Structures are given as structure tokens and as C-alpha cells.
Amino acid sequence: MSNKITANSRNVYLVGNPNSGKTSLFNAITGERHRVGNWPGVTVQKIEGITETANGRLIVNDLPGTYSLTPATPEEEIVLKTLDEAATGIIINVVDIANFERNLFLTTQLVELGVNPVVSLNCFDSFTRAGGSIDLQKFSAFTGTTPFPTVARRGEGVSSMIEHLSRPESIAVECCNNMLVLPDLWKKAAEDVLACQGLKWASATPVQRYNALRELISLKPLESDIKIQEIRRQLAAQLSQGREKPVKVIDLACELASDRYRRIEKLIAACATIPGKSIPPWQEKLDTVLTHRFLGLPIFALMMAWVFWTTFSIGEIPMGWMESLVEMAGDFVKANMQEGLLQELLADGIISGVGGVLVFIPNILILFFWIAILEDSGYMSRAAFIMDRMMNSIGLHGRAFIPMIMGLGCNVPAVLATRIIDNRFQRLLTMLLIPLVTCAARLPVLVLLCGTFFPENPSTWMFSLFFVNLLVLIFLGHMTSFLFKSVENSPFLLEMPPYRLPTAASVWHMLYEKAMHFVEKAGTVIMAGAIVIWVLSVFPREVPLSFDYEAELAALKSQTVTAETTEQIAALTHKRDIEQMEGRYMARIGKLMHPVMAPLGFSWRETVSLIPGFLAKESVVSTLTVLYLPYDEDLGKGMSKTGMNKLSAFVFMLFTLLYIPCIATLGVVWRESGSTKFTALSLVVYFVIAYLVSFAALKIGEALQASNGTAAEAVTIILAGIFAGWYLLRTLLNTFVGRQCNSCAGCSSCPSKSSDCQG
Template sequence: MSPDESAALSFSDGTDLSSSDNSAFTIALIGNPNCGKTSLFNQLTGARQRTGNMAGVTVTSREGNCEWRGVEFHFIDLPGVYSLSNSRVEEKVARDYLIDSPPDLILNVLDASNLARNLALTTQLMEQGLPVVLALNMLDELEKQGHSVALGSLSESLGLPVLASDGRSKKYLPELLEQLLVVCRTEQCAEQGLHIEYEPHLEQAISELEALGIVRWMAVRWLESSGENDFNFDANQLSAAQSALALLGSRHDEDPAEMVAQGRYGYIHGLLHKSSSEHRDQSSADHWLDSIALNRWLGIPVFLGLLWLMFEATFTLGGYPADWIDTSVSWVGEQVASLMPESLLKSLLVDGLIAGVGGVLVFLPNVVLLFLFIALLEQSGYMARAAFLTDNLMSKVGLHGKAFVPLVMGFGCNVPAIMSARTIEEPRARLITILINPFMSCSARLPVYVLLAGIFFAEQAGTVLFALYMLGILVAFGVAAVLARTIPEQHDETFIMELPPWRMPSIRSLLLHVWDKAGDFLRKIGGVILVGSVLIWLLQSFPQNGTPWLEQLGHFVAPLFAPMGFGWQETVALLSGFIAKEVIAASLVVVYQTGMSDMAGLQAAMGESLAPASGLALMVFTLLYMPCLATIATIQRETGSWRWVGVSILMGLVLAWIGAWIVFNLASIWI
């Protein structure tokens, strides 16, 4: 920065800042991960920086210098943190640094496009009474979202200097450095000591600790961390703090961290209501929707009810277009059969390609409808509320809050879902999310369920689909709980969930999403399903004299599945599902073809050959057994280990066999 740039600047309070002196100030940069803090640090210090470890730990910090108008600024880039009260090593490092060697000033860098979440850390700094200047990065991102924030109003409400900044350019740098100089020299914002009014029982606990000589921010932080933050309390203070914490626990279901977060976000919401265009009061309709969707007693039943409705509609509404496709496929099959002379090619086209591919194509409407409903739940903002509802249960079984998105994605396809688990940094939580994902019933299994539920449980097909998806979730959670107790955790990882506002889904966006998914399904039909159908047809057609190879293979493996009442046809269909789960439906169509011209014929043939209890067991086996080839490859790539692939395959096969056997025996009693 050239001295000429600063020469023209003057200050209304008459402070003479143009004179050079030898003073130096230490300024710590702090902010949430990915808020642009390090980019700003690079802009401030240029090449004058060095990398080192924070005292006693391996967390890296960078330090650098910058001279501005004869004053030396020593900047320290603290690790990115969401809070100062959790047990994550980066948060402990930042917390200890601010307590043990407080800098002259803290430059709190915020992502303006996620202001509420970023301000939660600011309130902790302010509660501690530290001198803070706020630098708002990514204001252009906020503008792109169609929102704005009034810096003057925010500064006035907080009682702190609030400035614009940009980690990608030096645009706001002179202004920022001048402000830092002013604050360092005049100590404008020292000892702020923000006082947020918390919930009455929490306030009572804080007051009890204050009466014993514990400063307010320490009392809040200790309670918020449920006693994990160590502030060297004496025995008397510690005993009183533990009693206060126990009393709080007996009075409230939510833990103190949630109660403190409610207080902080209440304060932040009031703050932003005045200064941010994004944060307006909830409408009464939104408030009412939240009161239902997030209600402690109603939330889960409403969630389950919506899922049931989704599967019922997927089956019932999808049935009409499925019939039209079925009629068309049958017509094409008949025309081809009548036009061609008897030959192997005719058999391939009619009995292999048209029967197999057509047998899966008829389920396109069901798949499309399922994706449409999932997109509706996501775009309306309901899915985030469902994540909030299930977060408590997920944490109890050892799943990280971030696992919700990969698990929901698993309803579509396990491959991208497993890849999306990369967002989970903690290795154990990521591994568990990957290993349980195949139990989330992907859309490839839907054609098998719709086919079998339509044959054996036509009147309750929606309920059967719902029960299968629920069973998949239950098994996934059970396996997660077991894995969480056998694999050691490496470190804690913070998860902050932000509830988006309720939105009316855009028709265009919904249609584009559905179009995209329908395209995926059709491409898969033209690829792996077509090849699977031809393979099954080939094994079914040869040798031309004698028992077909497919039947021989089926009879060889069938004893394994005999306890569930599966015949050789179901056995070979399950074997073919290893390539892709839709191929199970295609295989059943090919192996059961008995001169029928449409799905009704298949339904009749299967209905005669298989008992309803076996049909139900077949659906359960399809739900739980080993992942498809593409998922196996993805698990290997993401875990970097064939051992975990083996665990996933073995676990799936064993659970599927046991699950199907139990369901078959129970269903045999009741059905």
C-alpha cells in the first residue's frame, strides 16, 4: 500500500493518524470455515507471511505483517471455526489463544451470504468483551441472491465497526486498514461485553455461577459446552456449576447448547431484521407450517404420513400411464412377432429385448413420480425440517447430521449418494454413512417392488412400499449404531443446520428435475438393463435341446433360498440384480414369460408360482442384499479399501437372508 494512498484520508474525530510512529499491533483474523478469511489474510499480508503450528498442537496457523502509515500490523490467521465452545481441536486452539494471549484487536471475517450463521461466532467474541471489527466478505454473492445488508445499520446495532471486504481484490483494503488503525489507536470497541438475555432457567443458572465469581461469558460457555470447556474453576465453583447443569437438564429436554443457540439466534434475527433484506419476519402461514412440521409430538407422525402418501401416490397414480406403456410394449411385441419368421433373431427381439426392456420401461411413471415427490419435499423446504426432526435420532445411532443429505440422495441412486458423503470430514462418520447407504432403497429397486406389490398386495401396495422404505431406514440406523460402537471416532465435527424459508416450488424447476431423472432411467434401460435382459434370454434359450443353462444355474443355487419359498426363477433374478437392481424385474419378466402378451400374464404366472409370503420376502431380500456393481466400485473408490467392500457385501447378504427368512415366516402365519 503506498503512503500516498493514505495521505488524503482524514477522520472526523480529529485523530491524527498520518504521523508515523513505531507502534505495532497484533490483530487476529477469525471466522467460519470457507468465509474467505484466509484470502483476506493473503491480501493484507501479501508475501510477508509464515506458517507455523499453534502452541502444543498440530493445527496450522499463519502469521504475517503489514505496514500501514508507519504502523506495523502483525496478523494471525486463526483456524476456521463455527463456535468457541465445542470440543473440536481447532475451536479449542482459537479459544485458548483468545484467552491466554488476547490480541490488540480481532478482525472477524464474515460470509455476508450466510450472515446469521457467521454472526453466531461474533456474539461469542462480543460476550467475551473482546475488541472486534467486522469485515463482511462475499457481498457480491449476497447481491446475486437478490439481497442486501445495510452496513451502517448493522454497525450501529452491534456497536462495532462493520466494513466491506473482498478476499479476491484489494478494493476495500485501504478503508479496512484505516479502520483497524483507528480502532487500535483509540480502542473504540474494547470491552463491549454483549449481554444476551437467555431463557429464564438458563439465566438463573448463569446468575448462580456469577454469584460465585465466575464471569458471565465463562458461565455461558461452560453451560453451553455441558462442562467440556475447562476454565480452571475451583472445587466450589465446579460443584455449583455441575448442580446448575443437572438442574437445567432435569427441567429441559433440549441440551444447554440448544438453549444458548436459541438465545443467540434470537438476538441475531432481531439484529438482521433491521439491517438485512434477507431476514424479514416469518409470515403467519410460515409460522403455522413450522409449528406443525417441527412440533415435538406431531412432527414425526406428519413426516411418516407424508412419506406414506408419497408411496401410495407413486403406486396408484403411476399405475395409469404404466398401463398405457404396457399396452404399447405388448402391441410392439405382437407386431414384431407377427412380421418375423421363426428364428433366433425373432426370439432375441421378442422374448429378450422387448420383454425385458419393456418389462422395466413400464415402471418409468412410478420412478418419475417418486422423484417428483422427493423434489417437491426438497424445494418446499420440508426436507430440511425433516433433517431437523431426525437429527436427534441420527446422533443417537452415531450418524453425523451431515449424513442426512447422502441418505436422502440414496433414495435416488446410491452411487452419487455415497460420493456426496465426502462432505463429512470425520472419517468414522463418513465410513458409516457410506456403508449404510446401500440400505437406503434406491430408485432401481422401485420397479421390483411395484411389480411384486402389484401382484401380491394390489390393495395395500402403497403401504407395502412405505413399509419397505421404512425397513431400509431402520436397518441402516441399526447397522450404523453397531458400526459406531466398533469403529473408533477420530475427532468431533461441528454441524450447523439452517432451516430455509418455506417456498412454493417452481414448476419449471420441478419439471427440469423430473426430465433429468427420467433421462437417467431411460439411459440405464438402454444400457445395463438391455444387456442384462439379453444375457438372461441367452442363458434361458440355450442349449436348445435340454434344460436351459439358466434353469440349471437356478436349480443349483435355489437350495440356499428354499427356506423363503423362492423358486429357481427368483433365484436367477436375484443373481442378475448384482449387475443393476432393475435387472431383477427384467429377469422375472423374461424367465416367467409363458406366452403372455402383457404384464397381466406375468402377474398371473408369478401369482400361481409364488406364495404372497415369498413375494414379500423377495422384496425384503431385494431391499437389503448386496449393493450393485456400480455401488461396489464407488464404495471401493471412496473408502480406498476392498476390505470395506467385503464388509458391505457380506453384511448385505447376511442381513437380507435373515430379514427375508423372518418376514417369510411371519407373513406365512398372517397371510
């Protein structure tokens, strides 16, 4: 990677289990000087921080959290890929000592491969408080590592660790009795594998050694070399000696893992006293209440309601201030600058663009304040635990519930909140689905349009729109998780960390990082998009007009003012405005696109209005109003005069609801996913879905209207309706009552194999 090790700069790599306090330690070491980028080749976030010491600079890399070097997700693969490079620098292995055995597994793997990490024995306070103790000297001697007790959340023990890291000579540890190294049998077998590749254990890199071990325990033995198969057989035979049950080749993985845990147990017995009961009784009591069969859901619902209300209702107050501030800035520019393109660009393009970004900040800050608290306290995992069954029914992780529900307020913070999902595939799937959640900004559009077209019963129609929307959401979730089932095979493991009091420092870090990140990354995209839309809507400046309006207007204005002339002036101005609008690039693009949209029964005016809708959905209505002015003051009447009927209006609303997320959402998705391909693909998916659904709705509606007629059509419609209803009901039933899991193909492969398997 880019950082070369110079005399006074060294690379430090943090590895450790998820929830081991790795990120807290990283923050404690580096403060706020972070550089966020991507790991080469994959779109996993790479976080780098720098700290200065008396002896030079430390460049600290925060590697993704993992339980084991054997990767289960693209994130975890990074750890293995970076291992060789990291071995040339310093590796800090963060070990949650309150959860000693499992955390030492990774340490064992590192030591086996000849890497001697600096071990941060984190959460040391709760360990000693519970009555645990450890002999650090023995630990160091038995593992060949340098241990440091730390409490990363409060920054305790970090300074002496930094001091140690910066001293160049103190890294190597003399070790005579390492209890974690590979047993001879295994080492011999790994050496044999390396020999097949012309390598030697002593000179091989850690990754080469890892690969040799992996060959031994590989899942697909038939694919590997015949020589390696022989080595595996021998190893299994040797391990079988003196046992009742012979070890099968396929069980070697299990043997190795068991052996590692045996070594870990021996090590702990030799140097530490583990508190007898690691989970305090009050935590168990709290768990009983918070995940209670009947109380768990209502408590969670209350918390969500609180988070939602504060985020979007309290958030509205500072949002109002921001909006008026932006407005004031715009007015100021308009008042103090010469009229012209530059003034317009500044006031309508840039300032409103900045405003469009800043307006999200209060929501994001409040939402992430609560997320930081929920996450830090350990409740987030419990919430995921409660909601998992329901979210799993549309292929999502339990943690996806919070982002999805926040989507009802605004999609932008919702997409940011997907950060709480650690699995990348799950995160992308949630990001794909969030824009289909009807956000608060889409409501006024629906209310207005439904009120316009269906004045007698707007709520019924709005409800049916929501219903279709929900169907699409569930269907897309099902489809994607079905299609990508083979790709996505990382296990579902939901660790329940102990309850803790959140610290101000970690909440502050979360808020600071979120806000900065949003402004820096997504903000620029959103602003650029806003300016592009603005340019499209005001250029070309001069539109050839069919009629010299200015002269006529001037003539009218010079006459004496009567009711008649005022009316004429107003009418002429309208006409001129519309002609100008039609001449702008935006309308031209709309007209160009129109042939594609025509099958849905739209006129070109609807197509044109969809383009500003990209900036903000409410612009659809205002654009339509302007475009229909020549026909009627009232939008609904104007539309019906030009051939739009209730059906095409309904189809149009459906399309507006589904077709594309607003530019702010899109910008955030782009930045958060880190993938242009994903963003572009999701746009195509939304558009195609919107098109197909609208088209189907149009056809069904047409059939309904035309017929009173042919039985076949009526039957088709009724069947479609019943099918949709059944689909929804089945999903809901499965969620709340059914014990049938979605993950098995049928009864024969159903893991429970019990009588209640319904296929």
C-alpha cells in the first residue's frame, strides 16, 4: 500500500474480533485524524489514522473485525490479504479479555503462522471487577506476544502501548515455551504441503503458511493435489492413534479447531483466573425483559417511536432554521448582486444546493445520536434479535429494521444507518430496498395528486398506492435474496455483547464522523446533482419564441391599466413562461424520452415533470401545474381536458412513487455502497420495476374499464388481485405465526425435519 516504512514512520495494523473494542482503541490511539478510503479491489471502507510519538509517526490501519483468519465475508478477506504486509509492520491484536477463549482463537492463528502481535487485553476493568486476574509475564512467555491491559473506551492503558509501539527495538519477544504454536503433527503436515509447492516453512510468508494449513483442512479434498490428499490421509491416521474413534479426513477442520481451543484452555489455565460467571445477573435480568416474548416487541416499538419522533419532529426545528438561513443567504445575494446569470447561479444553483445538503444534517445527527447509544449500550443486537424473524422473511438481517423504518421519515439518513449492518451483502440489499419505502417527502405529492384526481375518495386510492408499493418492496426483497442465495453464504451470527453504559467519547466520534462524512462525500454529489438539474432547467437562456411577447407586453403595459389589460398581461406572461420552459434542455430531454413513456399513457408533460422530480419529488407537481396552466388553472381539470383520465393519473402516481429515488438518496447510496455499478444497477432496477408495475396497472385498469365484458379478463384481474393478496398475507403469516423457515427448499432438506414442516 501507499505508506512506505521510513526511519520514523511505522505501520500499525489493528486486528480483532467484532465487538472487541477495536474501533474504540483505534480512536483512542489516533484521535480524530482519520483518512477514509477503500481497500484496493473491493469496496470495503479502509480507515487509516495517524499518531505522532516522540520517536516518529505511527500510521494506524483499522482492519475489519473478524473472528478468524478464515474469511466468511469480503470484509474479513481483507484481514488475510493484508496479513503479509501487516507482518512487516506491527500487528495489534485486540482481545476482549472478558471473552477470553474465543478472542484468543485469532491470536492462536496469528501465533501459529509466526506472527507475534502486540496484544491489547481490552475491557480489562470489567475482567478484574468480576474477579479475574492474569499473570502478564507468563502470558507473554507462553504466547510470544507483548500484552497490554487496556480499557479502550476510556483510553486507559493506551499511552503505554503507544510508547511501546514507537520504540523500535522492543517488538520482538524472546519465547521459550510457546503454548499456542502448532503441534508437531500439524506442523509436519503443513511443511509437507509447502514442500509440494517448493516452499519451506521457515522462509514462507504467513499467508503461504496459512494456505498450506488451509489445504490440509479444505472442504473439497477431491480437487486438491494427489500428494496433498496423501498428506491429509497420513495426518488423519496419525491423529487417530490412541483414540476410540478414528479421525476422518473430512473432520480435520474440526480437529484443528478443537486442538486450538485445547491449547487456549491450557494457556488460560496456566496464566489466568477467569471469573466463574462471566455474565452478571443484572444483565441476564435486563435481557429477560428486553427480549421477552410479549414485552420485547412493544418495548422495541416504543423505542423506535421515540427515535423516529425525535429524529423527524424535533429535527424539523433546526431544519427550519437552516432553511430560513439558506433563504436569507439567497435573498441577500439577490438583493446585493447585479441581476444576471452569475447571480442566478449563486442564489438558485449553489446556495439552494448547499441548503439541500445542510437540511439533512439535523436528522442525521439526531438519528445517529440514538444509533450510537443503542449500539454502544448493546441493545442494538437485542433489537436485531427480536426483529430478525420478520426481516428474514424478505431476506434481510434483523439489523435492517432500523434503517427501513427510518426510511419512512427520510431515505437519506436511512441509507446512512445501514452502516449498523456489518455484512456487506446484507447492507447492499437493505440499501436497494430503502428507496422503495415511502418517505415523508413523497406524502404531500401523493396527497396532492390523489386530492386532485380523486376528490371523492382520495384516501382509498392512496391506500391502494401504498399497498402496491409494499408488494413491490416485499417482492424485490424476496427476488434478490432468492437470486443471490448462492452468492451470499456467510453465516448468521448475532453476537450479544454485554450491556454497557455508552461513553460520551464514542457517541461524539460517531456523530462527528457521520456528519463530516456526509458533508464531504455525499454532500458534494448532492450539490453537483442539484446544480446540474438547475442548469438543465435554465439553459439555453434564449428560447426562440413563436411570438414577440416582450413587445406585446410592453405595448399592453404602456396602456392605461384596466381589468382587461391586467388579465391580458397575466395571460401573455403565462404563455411566454410555458414556451420558455418547453425550450429548455429539461423539457427537450423529457420530450426525447417521451416515446419510451408513451405506452404508459402519459402525455409529454408528465414525462417532462418526472425530470425535476429527480431533484425532489414535490417538483413533479409544481412542474405539472406550470405545464397545464394554458388548459386550466386547476391541474386536475387541465389534465382531463388533454385526455388524461383517472386511470392514467393513477398509473402516473404509481410511477412517480416507484421510478427513482431523489438525488440526495442516490448520492448517499453511491457513497455508502462505494460502488458505481451497484448504484447504476439499482437505478435500472427501480426504473424497470416502476415501468412494469405501471404498465400492468394500466392494462388491468383498461381491461376493467373496457369490459363490463369478457369473462376472461375479469377472471384475470380477480386472480391477479387474489394472488397479490395471498402473497402479502403469506409473508405476514409466515412472519408472525409460521415456524417454517424460508431458508430450506422443502421438507426433505428442512433442518428441523419435524412434523410441523409444511413444505
